[in-house]
Amino acid sequence: MQNHHVSLNDLPREGKDFVVDDPAVWEDPIREFRMECRISSPLAARVHILPAGEGWLVRGTLAGEVVLPCSRCAEDAAVNLDIHFEDMAFLPEHDAGESDGAGEAQGWVTLVRGVPMLDLAAVCWEELALALPPIPLCAPRCxxxxxxxxxxxxxxxxxxxxxxxxxxxxxxxxxxxxxxxxx
Ligand SMILES: [Zn+2]
Ligand SMILES: [Zn+2]
Incomplete structure (x- = not known):
């Protein structure tokens, strides 16, 4: 897999756009977690990272198609993805205790020799995992x-x-x- 870590110190004030379309970003964890999930149409994410207060606003889209086994008949259930996401990323030591934690992702930012680095691959994987339906169906009336x-x-x-x-x-x-x- 390519390196998908972004240095958050180098971001311009107005933020920056990134495109992630390396299949390994999704295929590696699918294999690692032994998920019955197949990518049937290439996945691509567009991510905008914007410095915001004590953290960074991570906003973007994820599009493509995956196939899961239908939970009723086990045949292919295609899941078309066209999602928008918006989360806040913080430094590892950020105290999330004061907020309600909704929409906040921890673990995306690590300090490498004092430089905060955002793991774009982790962002893109997590957004896919969240978008998968808990009960996939090949057809609504399966x-x-x-x-x-x-x-x-x-x-x-x-x-x-x-x-x-x-x-x-x-x-x-x-x-x-x-x-x-x-x-
Ligand atoms: Zn029968
Ligand atoms: Zn079915």
Missing amino acids: KGLCSRCGTNLNENTCACPAETGDPRMAALRGVVLRKTGHS
Whole structure:
């Protein structure tokens, strides 16, 4: 991976723009965390860093597309990304106790021989991780897999009895079946 550390001492007063499109910024942590996430359309981030008070305002966009497994049927679920983000970055020793901490990122800035350096790769990775849906779906109406035979109900039907949709009822039916089987 290229070096994506930016010296915050060299920033002009009006701030500076950076473009991050090195795939390793996202691919390396995806591999490291063994995430089931594939980049299907190149990711690119534009980041503007602006000195602001005791820290730096980190503002930008992230665009591209990733594919996650659908949480119902495990087929590909494409996630189109076109996000805007805005966070404050502070020196490592900054005391965040006085504020509510919302929108503040810690750990992005490190001191290298006394010079504060912002890790742009960490910013871009974190923004992707935050943008991923907790329950990815291949389609809003994905029917998922049959809980009995595993058939993908988007593609096929199966002969299993219709589910009530309530897993507690399914468990109850199992109990009743076992009882009759042993009596
Ligand atoms: Zn699905
Ligand atoms: Zn079935």
